[in-house]
Amino acid sequence: MNSNLTDCRRSARSSILPATRDAQPRGNSGDSDSLSTSEGAHSEEFRSKSNYRPSFDEDKSISEISDNLPTSRDQPTHVFLRTSTVHPQPNVPEEADAVTKKAPISWRELPxxxxxxxxxxxxxxxxxxxxxxxxxxxxxxxxxxxxxxxxxxxxxxxxxxxxxxxxxxxxxxxxxxxxxxxxxxxxxxxxxxxxxxxxxxxxxxxxxxxxxxxxxxxxxxxxxxxxxxxxxxxxxxxxxxxxxxxxxxxxxxxxxxxxxxxxxxxxxxxxxxxxxxxxxxxxxxxxxxxxxxxxxxxxxxxxxxxxxxxxxxxxxxxxxxxxETSELRSHKTDLGLRIGQWMCGHIFRRKFAAEAGYSAVPTDEWTAATSLELQPTRTTTYTTGDAQLENLRKAPRQKLPFxxxxxxxxxxxxxxxxxxxxxxxxxxxxxxxxxxxxxxxxxxxxxxxxxxxxxxxxxxxxxxxxxxxxxxxxxxxxxxxxxxxxxxxxxxxxxxxxxxxxxxxxxxxxxxxxxxxxxxxxxxxxxxxxxxxxxxxxxxxxxxxxxxxxxxxxxxxxxxxxxxxxxxxxxxxxxxxxxxxxxxxxxxxxxxxxxxxxxxxxxxxxxxxxxxxxxxxxxxxxxxxQGVTEGDGHELLLENEIRRDDGTVQLVNA
The missing domain is CATH 1.20.1250.20 (MFS general substrate transporter like domains)
Structure with a gap:
């Protein structure tokens, strides 16, 4: 069990860097040792430009890694950090049954x-x-x-x-x-x-x-x-x-x-x-x-x-x-939302964060190890510099033709x-x-x-x-x-x-x-x-x-x-x-x-x-x-997208 958790931590470290438009395809990120030379070069370039230098120790926990990520409330960039969706199989049969027969989500768990x-x-x-x-x-x-x-x-x-x-x-x-x-x-x-x-x-x-x-x-x-x-x-x-x-x-x-x-x-x-x-x-x-x-x-x-x-x-x-949930408008100023937050601050006598978000906290070690994710709030971002952020925002986004x-x-x-x-x-x-x-x-x-x-x-x-x-x-x-x-x-x-x-x-x-x-x-x-x-x-x-x-x-x-x-x-x-x-x-x-x-x-x-x-x-x-089947929401790929071995889709060079 401990070896499986270690593999998950290594997998998480291999996916810490964001996939920008200039990123190279990673392939399967199941092990941090499988990073290519070009990816390593890109990682060094990213660290040098952003002054972002997290230190990863072999025994550092996932929560400690995520705590080191810098955040900014003025930058509405959405960042997701996920491990591979292929979960390691538990060694104990009872643990496998517990994962398979997990109770349905309750209303209180909704983000x-x-x-x-x-x-x-x-x-x-x-x-x-x-x-x-x-x-x-x-x-x-x-x-x-x-x-x-x-x-x-x-x-x-x-x-x-x-x-x-x-x-x-x-x-x-x-x-x-x-x-x-x-x-x-x-x-x-x-x-x-x-x-x-x-x-x-x-x-x-x-x-x-x-x-x-x-x-x-x-x-x-x-x-x-x-x-x-x-x-x-x-x-x-x-x-x-x-x-x-x-x-x-x-x-x-x-x-x-x-x-x-x-x-x-x-x-x-x-x-x-x-x-x-x-x-x-x-x-x-x-x-x-x-x-x-x-x-x-x-x-x-x-x-x-x-x-x-x-x-x-x-x-x-x-x-x-x-x-607003549309990525094309997420960076634009919302006057109505600001007025609403100002009203709440005066009514309840406290200040609400303008771009606050919520995420479910894992309740057990297995969940924390196998589903590392920073929820898509507007507070989580890498400090890459204002010019780079503006370029990312203005970058043309491909859309599937009608x-x-x-x-x-x-x-x-x-x-x-x-x-x-x-x-x-x-x-x-x-x-x-x-x-x-x-x-x-x-x-x-x-x-x-x-x-x-x-x-x-x-x-x-x-x-x-x-x-x-x-x-x-x-x-x-x-x-x-x-x-x-x-x-x-x-x-x-x-x-x-x-x-x-x-x-x-x-x-x-x-x-x-x-x-x-x-x-x-x-x-x-x-x-x-x-x-x-x-x-x-x-x-x-x-x-x-x-x-x-x-x-x-x-x-x-x-x-x-x-x-x-x-x-x-x-x-x-x-x-x-x-x-x-x-x-x-x-x-x-x-x-x-x-x-x-x-x-x-x-x-x-x-x-x-x-x-x-x-x-x-x-x-x-x-x-x-009888002919209806459930899809995954991403059946077709655009030119700059690839599907990894774990089923996730990754953005590559345009």
């Missing part, structure tokens, strides 16, 4: 929690605002033209839901390119998306026609490319794969929190004059003699205004506290991702339409003269009012968070990303096939009143549990797969932009197609027609997913 919190806040604002619409959208569209039949309202609701991702499809790749550009950046794209969404939902809340509502939904989608950029930032903040299953789970958990709060907020605040006449209506405490006029004129503006306030705070949080992005694995992964987004987005749209649709009333059948018969010939929704729709939608989030916190980490760690993805995709068809049969569950209330009673809510819970269980595993896994299928790190933002564009396209067609089929099914007396079509799409997605 850079401050940055993850800001991204979480920004992500939370979007599902909160988008899902709040579901509680009242059917009734808002009905208020535009009360003479329209239910089938037409259902189709319009699908179009409204699809307008946002349709506009995203047109601009998602563009936002991804802006995020990768030196004059753009990840942070700028995110806060522009939040502010654009804020303006769009304010306009939507004050809409008086179907066309105006569509226009504002499209506006919000065009200005928002945040999902792909947030995924890119998380992958750049959390670089090690062992943390990724936890880190990428943050976005789905945040989505489920929004799914809980958003529908409840929308259901409680929609049409406040009718819901709370004693507070806002004529002669009320707050409304006065005539009631609050703007609430009467725009009955669905209040929940959108509340969402806009949350979006505004999220945007300010991003501007003031989120750090035409070379399209590897076979990327195409298959995007195809499976698109099908998943299509039926999941279709479910999110169709579910609240189904909950809002009036029940089948035998005294006034719709279609006229229809009588349920056979296994599939039945119709009608659940006729739930907005507050109960909000509760039914919130159940999605409650189940999702529970599964993501207690079930996903353990099973995902045991099964792996790709296997978990393939297995749990098979649950989607089952949940979609069962959903329409909720109309046939015994209810305490008689139509046309909305359904009620324990049997109905137990059936709703069963359907939602199956769907959310599948979604809990599928959505984080597809995000990790897209992140790792990127053929080169230089196009990571672009790949996530393409992924968002693909999902936006299919999330556009999904709600429109399924809501149109749902309306046709109502006219035919087959309410399950759209649900069973959705189940068929999910089955096709399961079949495509």
């Amino acid at each position: 850079r929690k401050d940055q993850l919190f800001v991204i979480t806040l920004a992500r939370l604002s979007e599902p909160l605002t988008q899902t709040s619409l579901g509680s009242y959208l059917f009734y808002q569209l009905q208020s535009f033209d009360p003479s329209l039949p239910n089938s037409t309202i259902a189709y319009q609701a699908g179009i409204v839901q699809a307008a946002f991702p349709a506009a995203q499809f047109l601009t998602a790749i563009l936002w991804g390119r802006v995020a990768d550009h030196e004059h753009g950046g990840r942070k700028r794209v995110i806060y522009l998306g939040l502010l654009g969404t804020m303006l769009s939902i304010i306009g939507f809340g004050f809409s008086h026609s179907f066309a105006t509502a569509i226009a504002f939904r499209c506006m919000g989608g065009m200005l928002n490319g945040n999902i792909g950029v947030m995924r890119t930032m998380i992958s750049e903040i959390i670089k090690e794969k062992k943390y990724q299953s936890r880190a990428f789970l943050i976005l789905p958990i945040t989505f489920n929190i929004g799914v809980i709060v958003g529908p409840v907020l929308g259901g409680l605040l929609a049409n406040p004059v009718a819901s709370y006449p004693s507070l806002f209506g004529p002669g009320s405490m707050l409304g006065g003699k005539g009631g609050i006029l703007w609430m009467q004129r725009w009955p669905y503006a209040l929940p959108n205004l509340m969402s806009a306030v949350f979006l505004l705070w999220s945007g300010l949080g991003v501007i003031l506290f989120l750090e 035409r070379r992005i399209w590897t076979r694995n990327l195409i298959i992964t995007l195809f499976a991702h698109g099908l998943l987004a299509m039926h999941v987005g279709g479910f999110n749209s169709l579910w609240f339409i189904y909950l809002s649709t009036p029940r089948y009333n035998p005294r006034k059948p719709n279609p006229p003269g229809f009588k349920p018969h056979g296994f599939v010939h039945f119709t009608g929704g659940l006729a739930l009012p907005p507050p109960r729709i909000g509760a039914a939608l919130a159940v999605l989030g409650v189940i999702g968070i529970t599964l993501q916190l207690f079930i996903y980490p353990q099973l995902s760690h045991r099964l792996g990303t790709a296997k978990s993805y393939r297995i749990f995709l098979g649950l989607f068809p089952l949940s979609y096939a069962l959903a329409p049969f909720l109309s046939r569950v015994t209810s305490w209330a008689q139509p046309p009143d909305g359904v009620s009673g324990p049997w109905v809510w137990m059936a709703i819970m069963v359907v939602l549990f199956i769907q959310v269980l599948a979604r809990t595993f599928a959505l984080p896994c597809t995000t990790i797969l897209i992140n790792n299928v990127s053929p080169h790190p230089s196009v990571l933002g672009t790949v996530h932009g393409i992924g968002q564009s693909v999902s936006s396209l299919t999330r556009t067609f999904g709600p429109i197609l399924f809501s149109w089929v749902f309306g046709k099914g109502l006219d035919m007396g087959i309410v399950g027609l759209a649900w069973w079509l959705m189940s068929a799409v999910a089955i096709v997605g399961c079949a495509v997913a």
Whole structure:
């Protein structure tokens, strides 16, 4: 065991010097004695220019070596020091088992929690605002033209839901390119998306026609490319794969929190004059003699205004506290970040380091010896002189051409991702339409003269009012968070990303096939009143549990797969932009197609027609997913890159 640790220390010493553009290829750095003559010359040149002369003793520990490295808080150069990724095999079988069966990473072990919190806040604002619409959208569209039949309202609701991702499809790749550009950046794209969404939902809340509502939904989608950029930032903040299953789970958990709060907020605040006449209506405490006029004129503006306030705070949080992760902009001054740090210093009466970073401290000797790494903070750098640093910053960075992005694995992964987004987005749209649709009333059948018969010939929704729709939608989030916190980490760690993805995709068809049969569950209330009673809510819970269980595993896994299928790190933002564009396209067609089929099914007396079509799409997605494999994020090499024997990629002379 001691000999293995000594080999690791030697390996660490051989990789202490940074790989600059003038460095020679090292080959395998498994032993310090294997350094070539040219590399030794280069090392001497580096020491002479930088006045950096660390002394390495044979028995000096790794921590002592890393402590000797000079740092500067004014130089934002990212430096990584790693040993070979080929770990020495333990001599004792029990030690090997301990390494193999290491417990999954806990939430407390995640690095850079401050940055993850800001991204979480920004992500939370979007599902909160988008899902709040579901509680009242059917009734808002009905208020535009009360003479329209239910089938037409259902189709319009699908179009409204699809307008946002349709506009995203047109601009998602563009936002991804802006995020990768030196004059753009990840942070700028995110806060522009939040502010654009804020303006769009304010306009939507004050809409008086179907066309105006569509226009504002499209506006919000065009200005928002945040999902792909947030995924890119998380992958750049959390670089090690062992943390990724936890880190990428943050976005789905945040989505489920929004799914809980958003529908409840929308259901409680929609049409406040009718819901709370004693507070806002004529002669009320707050409304006065005539009631609050703007609430009467725009009955669905209040929940959108509340969402806009949350979006505004999220945007300010991003501007003031989120750090840029793009290497092309990491050296540029961030005025918003400086203001945020100044505010924190005055509020908490202490000074925060302007470029502080965090790194996990190894808890045992084996980890310390086999995974030496200075985390990518902005404090760790070599003192090489201002002129040399400026040259390194201005050095042209190679980027994989757009035409070379399209590897076979990327195409298959995007195809499976698109099908998943299509039926999941279709479910999110169709579910609240189904909950809002009036029940089948035998005294006034719709279609006229229809009588349920056979296994599939039945119709009608659940006729739930907005507050109960909000509760039914919130159940999605409650189940999702529970599964993501207690079930996903353990099973995902045991099964792996790709296997978990393939297995749990098979649950989607089952949940979609069962959903329409909720109309046939015994209810305490008689139509046309909305359904009620324990049997109905137990059936709703069963359907939602199956769907959310599948979604809990599928959505984080597809995000990790897209992140790792990127053929080169230089196009990571672009790949996530393409992924968002693909999902936006299919999330556009999904709600429109399924809501149109749902309306046709109502006219035919087959309410399950759209649900069973959705189940068929999910089955096709399961079949495509069998060809998906997990990549390493660096499948293709540029001219000045080589892949070493240990699998890592090293920069060589251009």
